[in-house]
Amino acid sequence: MPTPFVTLSDFSALLRDLPGPDAGSIATARARDATLTKPPGALGRLEEVAAWYCGWRGDARARVCAPQVVVFAGNHGVVAQGVSAFPSEVTAQMVANFEAGGAAVNQLAGVAGARLDVRALDLDRPTGDIATGPAMSEAGCVAALTAGWEAVDPGADLFVAGEMGIGNTTSAAAIALAIHGGTAADWVGRGTGLDDAGLAHKAQVVARAVAANPARGGLAVLAALGGRELAAMAGAIARARSQRIPVLLDGFICTAAAACLEAEVPGALDHALAAHVSAEPGHARLLDRLGKAPLLSLGLRLGEGSGAVLGIGVVQSALACHSGMASFSEAGISGAPGPEA
Numbered sequence: 001m002p003t004p005f006v007t008l009s010d011f012s013a014l015l016r017d018l019p020g021p022d023a024g025s026i027a028t029a030r031a032r033d034a035t036l037t038k039p040p041g042a043l044g045r046l047e048e049v050a051a052w053y054c055g056w057r058g059d060a061r062a063r064v065c066a067p068q069v070v071v072f073a074g075n076h077g078v079v080a081q082g083v084s085a086f087p088s089e090v091t092a093q094m095v096a097n098f099e100a101g102g103a104a105v106n107q108l109a110g111v112a113g114a115r116l117d118v119r120a121l122d123l124d125r126p127t128g129d130i131a132t133g134p135a136m137s138e139a140g141c142v143a144a145l146t147a148g149w150e151a152v153d154p155g156a157d158l159f160v161a162g163e164m165g166i167g168n169t170t171s172a173a174a175i176a177l178a179i180h181g182g183t184a185a186d187w188v189g190r191g192t193g194l195d196d197a198g199l200a201h202k203a204q205v206v207a208r209a210v211a212a213n214p215a216r217g218g219l220a221v222l223a224a225l226g227g228r229e230l231a232a233m234a235g236a237i238a239r240a241r242s243q244r245i246p247v248l249l250d251g252f253i254c255t256a257a258a259a260c261l262e263a264e265v266p267g268a269l270d271h272a273l274a275a276h277v278s279a280e281p282g283h284a285r286l287l288d289r290l291g292k293a294p295l296l297s298l299g300l301r302l303g304e305g306s307g308a309v310l311g312i313g314v315v316q317s318a319l320a321c322h323s324g325m326a327s328f329s330e331a332g333i334s335g336a337p338g339p340e341a
Contacts, residue, residue, distance in 0.1 A: 021055030028060035050322035068156035074228035076167035077129035105304035121228035130209040141223035148235025162305020172256035189280035218263030230257040250308035251278035275311025
C-alpha cells in the first residue's frame with residue numbers, strides 16, 4: 001500500500017488530519033479508577049498514564065501486549081567538522097551489534113517483551129554537512145519519513161523509536177536551536193564523550209549550521225538540519241498516531257525529531273509521553289518547551305531507544321493495575337477510603 005504523502009506539504013496536511021483520543025474511553029477509565037481498591041490518587045501519575053493510554057486505544061480496560069521498538073540508523077556529514085569522539089564507521093558497527101542482539105536496547109526490549117526491529121538508512125551515503133548547507137533535499141527527507149512510516153507494525157499497541165547515528169546530537173541541538181531559539185550553548189552536550197574544547201567547538205558548529213540553514217516550519221527544519229534516522233523517527237511517530245498507537249519518546253535525539261512534528265502542527269505529539277529525561281543538558285529544556293514531563297530520570301545518555309524501552313514497563317504496570325485491580329464491591333470491601341486512609 002503506497003504511503004499517503006509524496007511531498008513535505010502532503011505530510012504536513014496528513015499531520016493536521018490525524019485522529020485524537022477517544023474521550024468516552026478516558027471518562028470510563030477515570031470512573032473505573034475511582035472504584036478500585038486504593039485511596040483516590042494513591043497510584044499517582046500511573047493513574048493518568050492509564051487513562052491516557054486507554055483513550056488512545058479506545059478501550060477503558062486496555063493492556064499493553066504487543067510493544068514495538070524500531071532502531072533507525074543514519075550517518076551525518078557534519079561529522080567531518082569534528083563534532084564526535086567516534087568516527088562514522090561506528091554507526092554500521094553498532095547496527096551489526098543490534099542485529100546480533102548484543103546492545104543494551106536488545107536486553108531491555110527482551111525484559112519488556114517488545115519486538116525489536118532495526119532499519120539502517122543509506123549508511124554509505126551520509127547526509128549533507130549542515131554546517132555548510134542542508135542535510136537533505138525535500139525528496140530525501142520524504143524518503144526517510146516514508147521509511148519510518150512503513151516500519152510501524154499496525155498490530156503494535158505501544159511504540160518506541162530509537163536511533164543510532166554518530167554526530168546526531170549535533171543535528172538534534174541544531175534542530176532545537178532553530179525551533180526554540182536561545183544560543184547554541186543552551187542545546188549542546190557532550191554526546192559520545194567530548195571534552196570541554198570539543199564541546200565549545202560543537203556549539204560553534206551548531207550555530208553555523210542554523211545560520212547556514214534559515215529554515216522555517218518544523219518539517220523544513222527537519223530536512224535542513226536533521227538526519228535520515230531523525231526523519232524516519234518522525235515518520236514512525238506520525239504513523240503510530242494514525243493507528244492510535246501510543247508512543248514513548250526516548251532521549252534528546254528522538255525528542256528533537258518529534259519536536260519537528262509539534263512545530264509543524266501543534267498537538268501532533270498528544271499521543272506521546274516522554275519516557276525519561278537524559279543526561280544531555282538540552283533534553284530537559286526541550287521537554288520543557290514541549291510540555292512533556294518525563295516518567296523516569298536515570299541519568300541515561302545512550303540513545304538506541306533504551307530509556308523509552310524502560311518506560312514500557314511503567315506503562316505496562318499502570319495498565320496492569322488499572323485493568324486488573326478489583327473494585328471495592330468486587331473485593332467485598334465496604335466504603336471507599338479517602339486519600340489519607
